Amino acid sequence: DAGVIQSPRHEVTEMGQEVTLRCKPISGHDYLFWYRQTMMRGLELLIYFNNNVPIDDSGMPEDRFSAKMPNASFSTLKIQPSEPRDSAVYFCASNINTGELFFGEGSRLTVL
Amino acid sequence: SQQGEEDPQALSIQEGENATMNCSYKTSINNLQWYRQNSGRGLVHLILIRSNEREKHSGRLRVTLDTSKKSSSLLITASRAADTASYFCAIEGNMLTFGGGTRLMVKP
Numbered sequence: 001d002a003g004v005i006q007s008p009r010h011e012v013t014e015m016g017q018e019v020t021l022r023c024k025p026i027s028g029h030d031y032l033f034w035y036r037q038t039m040m041r042g043l044e045l046l047i048y049f050n051n052n053v054p055i056d057d058s059g060m061p062e063d064r065f066s067a068k069m070p071n072a073s074f075s076t077l078k079i080q081p082s083e084p085r086d087s088a089v090y091f092c093a094s095n096i097n098t099g100e101l102f103f104g105e106g107s108r109l110t111v112l
Numbered sequence: 113s114q115q116g117e118e119d120p121q122a123l124s125i126q127e128g129e130n131a132t133m134n135c136s137y138k139t140s141i142n143n144l145q146w147y148r149q150n151s152g153r154g155l156v157h158l159i160l161i162r163s164n165e166r167e168k169h170s171g172r173l174r175v176t177l178d179t180s181k182k183s184s185s186l187l188i189t190a191s192r193a194a195d196t197a198s199y200f201c202a203i204e205g206n207m208l209t210f211g212g213g214t215r216l217m218v219k220p
Contacts, residue, residue: 004154033208043155043200043210056207091154099143099204103154 004104006092012110018080021107023092024073033101034067034077035091043091049075082111116144116184116201116211124217131188133214135201136181143204144177146186149213150197158186158199193220 005024013019025032033048047057052069060067064083069075079086089108093101116135125131135144143162147155161168161177161184168175174187188195198213 035210042212045207045209048207093155099145099160099208100157101145101147101155101202101208103156105154 004092004094004102006090006104006107008107009105010108010110012112013082014112015083016081017111018078019082019086019109019111021077021090021092021109023075023077023104025075025092025094026102027073029094029096029102030072031095031097032069032075033093034075035093037089037091037106038087046077046090079109082109084111087111115209116203118199118201118211118214120214121212122215122217124219125191127191127193127218127220129191129218131191131195131216131218133186133199133216135184135186135211137184137201137203138182139205141179141203141205144175144184145202145204145208146173146175146184147200147202147210148197149200155200188216191216191218193218 007022030051034046035043037043046059047067049069067077087110089106091106093103095101116137119134145160146158149155159170159175161175172189177184196218198215200210200213202208202210
């Protein structure tokens with residue numbers, strides 16, 4: 001299996017622009033998680049899905065953030081409009097509720 | 113919050129020495145996991161210890177869990193330069209929450 005695949009790996013954008021991050025979980029995994037990692041706040045859980053349904057989005061910082069999972073093999077995290085404080089590495093992870101999380105390589109976002 | 117707190121935040125040792133990292137948490141847990149993150153990469157699962165287990169081994173890794181003290185430790189024996197990475201504990205309650213990590217540097 002190719003593992004969790006995230007794109008883009010790097011994104012540089014200007015404040016106010018829309019950003020869309022993409023994730024393909026491991027086939028057969030029914031849980032998908034979006035995390036954000038910064039030096040100041042560490043690794044924060046933003047939202048997670050089970051069988052494509054959002055279960056807990058309490059970590060989503062603001063209404064500017066939205067996440068969707070239209071099918072079992074694809075999820076997006078959208079920020080609109082983006083702000084400099086959104087600069088971080090965003091990770092997608094998946095599992096089959098056995099505890100162990102499988103992470104993608106992350107999308108490094110820089111908002112100027 | 114169930115978030116774990118790692119100690120120390122940074123650790124520098126010589127190759128061949130043992131490295132010990134500690135994790136403390138505040139509430140009851142189901143399981144506790146340890147992950148490794150190389151610079152610029154995603155996190156990789158190392159080991160899971162269940163709340164009813166006290167010690168677990170995997171290769172050069174040894175994890176202990178003391179639920180009475182709400183703490184866990186990760187020991188890496190005979191460290192290698194390739195062990196240089198950040199190590200995170202993750203507390204498994206209703207969801208998995210991560211601590212701030214320990215940055216380990218192993219000097220050749």
